[in-house]
Amino acid sequence: MSDALINGLAGAGGGIIAQLITYPLQTVNTRQQTDRDPKDEKNKKVGTLEQMGRVVKQEGWDRLYGGLAPSLVGTAASQGVYYYFYQIFRNKAEAAALKQKKRGIGDGSVGMLSSLVVASLAGCVNVLLTNPIWVVVTRMQTHTKKSKANHSKSLSSDEIILSRSEPPPPYGTGLAIQEVYDEAGIPGFWKGVFPTLIMVSNPAIQYMLYETLLTKLKNRRRLSVEGNNGITALEIFLLGAMAKLGATVVTYPLLVVKSRLQAKQATVSDKKRHYRGTVDAVLKMIRYEGLYGFYNGMGTKIVQSVLAAAVLFMVKEELVRGSRWILTTK
Numbered sequence: 001m002s003d004a005l006i007n008g009l010a011g012a013g014g015g016i017i018a019q020l021i022t023y024p025l026q027t028v029n030t031r032q033q034t035d036r037d038p039k040d041e042k043n044k045k046v047g048t049l050e051q052m053g054r055v056v057k058q059e060g061w062d063r064l065y066g067g068l069a070p071s072l073v074g075t076a077a078s079q080g081v082y083y084y085f086y087q088i089f090r091n092k093a094e095a096a097a098l099k100q101k102k103r104g105i106g107d108g109s110v111g112m113l114s115s116l117v118v119a120s121l122a123g124c125v126n127v128l129l130t131n132p133i134w135v136v137v138t139r140m141q142t143h144t145k146k147s148k149a150n151h152s153k154s155l156s157s158d159e160i161i162l163s164r165s166e167p168p169p170p171y172g173t174g175l176a177i178q179e180v181y182d183e184a185g186i187p188g189f190w191k192g193v194f195p196t197l198i199m200v201s202n203p204a205i206q207y208m209l210y211e212t213l214l215t216k217l218k219n220r221r222r223l224s225v226e227g228n229n230g231i232t233a234l235e236i237f238l239l240g241a242m243a244k245l246g247a248t249v250v251t252y253p254l255l256v257v258k259s260r261l262q263a264k265q266a267t268v269s270d271k272k273r274h275y276r277g278t279v280d281a282v283l284k285m286i287r288y289e290g291l292y293g294f295y296n297g298m299g300t301k302i303v304q305s306v307l308a309a310a311v312l313f314m315v316k317e318e319l320v321r322g323s324r325w326i327l328t329t330k
Helices: 003-033 041-045 048-059 061-065 068-102 112-142 145-152 157-165 173-184 186-190 193-198 201-224 233-262 278-288 291-295 298-329
Strands: none
Touching: 003 048, 003 061, 003 068, 003 112, 003 233, 003 298, 048 061, 048 298, 068 112, 068 173, 112 173, 112 186, 112 193, 112 201, 112 233, 173 186, 193 233, 201 233, 233 278, 233 291, 233 298, 278 291
16 A cells, blocks of 8 residues: 555545534534624624534534535545645655755755645645535535525515425535535536635645644654654644644635635625625625624634644544554554
């Protein structure tokens, strides 16, 4: 089994576990990002835990896990694709660095810029292949019973009576896919792909910081205890958390724009909240919401993403270590 495949499978496993642990936070955060009335003082004062409580009280526990099934598929696919191609590109970068060392250039290690390029390339491949899954997940996370009630105001009295006598089917993956297709056809599944491609800077910055911190820690450990450069699971957890925190603070506004584009669009007549594309969304958010709109739910995202990244790194490294041990003992 190749090193790239081991890393890909380990990344998928770590991503699934991290997703299961942090998914309710992710659902609340997506709703915060797509809230298009940030001037509402009541919404401003609602904390993450209180908002989770409201969702449970008004819509039930299951809504905190809306879109979990496609999200797990998306997480497994995203992490698997990302780590697979990341390892391939990383191996090529390391080989190139060794060649440079033989020519008397550099010390043979992959620098920060090369690490950034490697992570960016892997991120672009991942985005282009998995964006449709995340469009569907965003729709399911932001679908609420309240939105159905608001929609009923535009129906005739006969249609309202019919809707009450015949409850609509649960908003599952199939309905979300159909809704996206009805709105924009096949291209609709790549909504938000432009800011998402720019967002590859998030994992790029994250993994650049992670690799840099990990290398420094290993070097320090090697110097302090001769022959020992082992890193514990707890240290991996902390390094992953620190790297993700730095990346999230820098790129969060792009994440908000992406979520706005992927969520169900407002009616065309509501020009303030109907976005034709990335630039249109950015300009309208600046005009009608100010800079605050780009940071909706950032506190929740920091907690969710840092925890998820820390768990992912810890689990992935343990799975890689265990897989290599099994393969070498056969």
